[in-house]
Amino acid sequence: MANRRVKGIDDQPISNVRWVPRSWLVTNDYNPNHVAKPEMQLLKRSILEDGWTQPIVVFELEPKKLVVVDGEHRWRTSELDDVSAMTDGKVPVVTLRGERSDLMIATVRHNRARGEHGILPMAKIVGELLTTLPAESIEDRLQMEDEEVNRLAEKDGLPTVISREKKEFNSGWVPGNE
Numbered sequence: 001m002a003n004r005r006v007k008g009i010d011d012q013p014i015s016n017v018r019w020v021p022r023s024w025l026v027t028n029d030y031n032p033n034h035v036a037k038p039e040m041q042l043l044k045r046s047i048l049e050d051g052w053t054q055p056i057v058v059f060e061l062e063p064k065k066l067v068v069v070d071g072e073h074r075w076r077t078s079e080l081d082d083v084s085a086m087t088d089g090k091v092p093v094v095t096l097r098g099e100r101s102d103l104m105i106a107t108v109r110h111n112r113a114r115g116e117h118g119i120l121p122m123a124k125i126v127g128e129l130l131t132t133l134p135a136e137s138i139e140d141r142l143q144m145e146d147e148e149v150n151r152l153a154e155k156d157g158l159p160t161v162i163s164r165e166k167k168e169f170n171s172g173w174v175p176g177n178e
Contacts, residue, residue, distance in 0.1 A: 013094035017055050020079050021047065022091045024064045025056065030104055033111045035073045042143040044077050048086070055092035059103050069096055069103050070110035079098070119155060127156030 009015055046053075056071030063117070068075055077083055078091045096106055126149060130140050135149050 004166070011098060013057070017092050017094055019067065020028040020093055021073060021091055022084070025058060025066045025068055025075055025091065025093070026104070027068050028107065029073055031068075031107055031111075033072070033107075038143055040073060040077065042061065044072055044080060044083060045143060047074070047077060047083050052087070052092050055094045057106070058093045058095055059098070060095050066093060068105070071105050075145065100101050108116070113121070119152070123152040123155035126152040127158050130158060 040165060052074075054071065054074065054077050055070040058066035058071075059069055060066050075091060078087075078089075098101065098106075126138065130149075130153055134147070137155075138144065139146055139149055
């Protein structure tokens with residue numbers, strides 16, 4: 001794969017998605033990416049609600065032995081009973097070809113190319129969601145803490161969300177008085 005260009009639709013890995021038993025996959029021994037427990041819960045929720053939207057990228061060592069290049073956390077999530085039941089224990093995979101060094105580079109590129117969520121764009125999303133959904137629903141579906149939703153709403157200019165459970169200001173503070 002070194003300096004090889006993938007040409008044409010039929011040569012694209014995504015053109016050849018296969019459903020295989022999750023037991024055929026093994027993790028690689030070099031993945032630098034780690035996902036915290038809250039994000040793993042969010043990944044589970046994403047697969048349960050949205051379905052499998054991304055295949056796991058693998059390298060085929062031999063038939064029925066596939067090494068995960070990208071998607072280790074999707075693979076780990078696929079062992080959970082409710083996720084596994086969706087597809088009878090199978091996971092979607094696409095296969096890359098190359099040497100170990102090519103696969104290590106592919107893993108790093110996949111991890112680094114994802115980017116990060118900016119606070120202001122996330123605040124806008126939460127602000128818009130709050131116009132149609134209760135905060136509790138946003139917290140649950142995005143696996144956010146109450147405080148995180150409140151802070152993002154405040155950043156988006158929605159201070160009323162901060163005190164959504166209180167209809168009035170505390171009697172110890174009167175607007176305009178110092």
